[in-house]
Amino acid sequence: MKEQSHIKRIAIFGSTGSIGTQALEVIAAHNDQFSAEILTANTNADLLIQQALEFQPNIVVIGDEKKYTAVKDALASTDTKVFAGQSALEEVAAMDCYDLMLAAIVGYAGLKPTLKAIETGKIIALANKETLVVAGDIIMRKAVEYKVPIIPVDSEHSAIFQCLVGETRNKIEKIILTASGGPFIGRKPNYLVNVKREHALQHPNWNMGVKISIDSATLMNKGLEMIEAKWLFNLSPQQVEVVIHPQSIIHSMVQFEDGSVKAQLGLPDMKLPIQYALAFPKRIKNDFPRMDFNKINTLTFEEPDVKTFRNLMLAWEALNKSGNMPCIMNAANEIAVYAFLRNRINFLDMTDVIEQTMATVPFIEQPTLEEYFESDGEARNFAADLIKL
Ligand code: NDP
16 A cells, blocks of 8 residues: 555546546556555456556456456566455455545446445545436435545536536526537438447547447437436436537536526546546646637537437436336346447337336336345346347
């Protein structure tokens, strides 16, 4: 463990992903302020080993137990302790060797380690939006109980969070989440039915992991973000609005009850919200590219086409219904996205799978944590049966 007490000790859960690798760039650039104490991966042992050799963390976890020996052997000459398996993620999340967890595992798999980090009083920098979509009520309740700050990393929620600094006494009328519209903006179902995985992964503004790239193409990402925003900022569904803003310069906005609107702007670069979350409440000088307003000719806004991108309507329904419905939607979406990525279903089928799963898995108005886990499992099984996975 590093000795200096002014250094914030970071655990990156999902260090080999798009968010995780960018977070390590931030840490490397500011090693007088941050140290990487825990790094975790699922299957990418090679990159985890490389990261461990460079950052010399206290602990690494490899989710895939078959890769334990390879990681252990590669790090035998270092002080880094090696753990393996899904339960090790929770075990390690509860340890005292770090101050802040960057929750950057993708999907439902991020929920349990994040919960454990909250229950042991760690600050949470939250990239994993699925955690709040699945069990937002329990997560936010626990965060209050354990006095744990949850600092959003998602660029839209980071924008709103930044707009709200200094506004604790002022009422929010609504928030406006901006959406780039993804690679298929303006396209209609007759085009979308034929798009392939390669097209859908080509996001115009952001370079992200595969799951969120597909979610952005279907607009499910914005649906997940609406639910994430409700929990993070304690809003009613009516206070959450989405506007398409293809340039991804305005990252989101808050309208207060006097009608004034605050926005946060920046170039589309996830390193900025990552750094903000790691350093909060400080801002740190960096050398990221700056915006040049003389070169930005237009910022445009339009309504989302919810007739074509029906996932946004499904997410709206789940947000309104609440209970276990967002959890069911999320589980069906994860199954549908991975089936699409494996060319098992077409782009539009994803929405049908989610819709049918939401219509079938029993609704629970106030689920316990156990019931969330059960709903997730039921929804996954139902969606997988539909697709015949
Ligand atoms: P990636 O797919 O690039 O990375 C995911 C990370 O999670 C990898 O380290 C991966 O390990 C690990 N992982 C995957 N499955 C498991 C599992 N079952 N158990 C343990 N670890 C697992 O995702 P992103 O970085 O793009 O996204 C991470 C989260 O951040 C998502 O929730 C996403 O919605 C959110 N987010 C991402 C943004 C982005 O720009 N990428 C922007 C805003 C939010 P391995 O490499 O070994 O597979």
